[in-house]
Amino acid sequence: MSDADVTPRSATQPGAQHCAAVRVEAPGRHRLIEHEVPAPGPGEVLVEVAAAGVCGSDVELFEGRRPAPYVRYPIVPGHEWAGRIAAVGQGAEALPIGASVVAEGFRSCLTCARCRAGEPTLCTADYAETGFTHPGAFSRFLTVPSRLVHLLPAELPTGAELGDCALLEPAACVAAGLLAAQPRPGGRFTVLGTGTLSLLAVQMLAAYRPESLTVVGRGDQHFALAESFGATRCLRSGDAAGLAAVAGRADLVFEATGAAAMVPLSFELARRGATVLLEGIAGAGTVELDPDVFALKQLTVRGIFGAGPAAWSHAIDQLRIGVLDLPSLVSHRIPLADYARGMELLGNRPPELKKVLFVPA
Template identity: 50%
Template sequence: MSPGAGRAVLLERPGSHRLVTAEPAPPGPGEVLVRVAAAGVCGSDRELYEGNRAPDYVRYPVVPGHEWSGTVEAVGEGVDPALTGRACVAEGFRNCRSCDRCRAGETSLCSGGYDETGFTRPGGFATTLTVPARLLHLLRPGTDLRAAALLEPAAVVAAAALTAAARPAERIAVVGAGTLGLLAVQLLAAGSPAELLVVDPRADRAGQGVEFGGTGARTPGQLGPLAGRYDLVVETAGAAGSAAGAVALARRGGRVVLTGLPAPGATGLDPTELAMRQITVHTVFGAPSAAWAHAVRCFEAGLLDPAPLITHELPLEGYADAVKLVGGGDPGVGKVLLRP
């Protein structure tokens, strides 16, 4: 291994990976080379490993890792040299910037085709990675880069919050108390809701939502009296019945934002119920640039603090163990990081 060489997890195909030597290539025009500080492992990384991700949203072999933070190590032609040494995160979607959706600011809906770091491009389970400089979001000196690795899921939550347009004194429920759910609780709590309920079948995880700013916690079996109560319901669980359960919690004329991605066979929504109760349903997949910027602002203002979610930190050699931890059902497992 040469002095400048690094390492990367290469997922050659579902269930088959190896740790490889990765020689950092000089960044090309408009690109930056980033040294990774920490990278989060999430449910979609487990799907990637198990081969359950839709074929249009993955390209094997791939270096996984779409949640990461790091420091700019080198810049390519046309990039401001002052970026070198700056702490950063970066958007995952490689949007084209020229289609109608990109020009409207909806960069996560780019019609140029799906292309994302960690799924179709090399990701953050590596010593270094190269990304377009235009996708960077810079962080203040001294930023906790462990916590900043969670800014990708925070951006998804920010996209949901911006879409929902929550107003002060509204009654809000968050369905799911995983990483997305607890970050959503933090962000929504900053908007002064009258009520902020956290719902999860794991009573201890629902209770953790109260520590993150919720006003109450329930399991799904305790929701009967609360049906039709909430102005806004943000669903983050991605469980088979969680979308339908979220709609049941919404009041007539209420709003529901779905961010979870359930497996095939999930309970469908009843269009008659939606129409008769005049429920507005929004969906979120990924995050546009505006949501990333909002998440970073909230993080640096102290309104989002992902650090308490982190329970495990492993080296790159622990990739397979990290995947087993995520979604394994152990209530003691929160956010798992790889530390290259």
């Protein structure tokens, strides 16, 4: 393939050979840079980013709290994104230019025992993920392996924009847990937290027409939204009487708060023989657990780290059939140049905060 074949459309315009990006040089230090629009190599695609979501792990990266094996500085962050294919490299010609896409972040080796067992998020090769070890989507353009790309529906649900599909990354993580847990229709479900992961879980679990769908949060600022998605009861985590009334009843408990103290509460709310999904990453903190709770309640406890291809496909299907309402989960759309403001929002967490999206200039 000639160089002309892989030139991105946007780069053919005068002055468009470079694009803006945010680069975190080291913990606490970032700058807006201009970099050359990369040409996709063999097996790669070049994507023009519509929007990129900000996650708690992006804050950890900026503040230097992310464990050393899971980040490389300097780095252009951004692992939650959606965009359009601008150019393709050799071997990726089957993907159409202009198609709306998302892509898996984990760049697994495909050859280790875990990859061959169908568990790419547990790849035992050196950790590699877009936005943490490879340039991410806090840029107008990025390149990704074509094998990780997922095409989006030609028609998005009413009210949704392409940029909203950046939330399909956390949706895929939720889907990974639910595919593993296999909830039964008509079940009793409890979701801990009112952040993006938890509210996506409420949307997906509501599709099972549950007998009950309880949401537990530290505050009530997103309770009305959770109820609009199908929650039948919302409780504050400090409501001892309310929690006692639902303790030991849930067939499935989904925990995504990132607060260590919520882990033992997950086990208390689960009935005997239930499944507990742990998707929150606390990063710090210790808890005391009765070691016999697992055996005596015969719990199935699953931790979820990222999402594989099947979970991504499932999340996109949920969007296509109308289960997911992504726009309602977005509170801020910020120009990429205002990166510092986005980090401040995630650090301060004002009551109205939901998902923050960076939009390239």
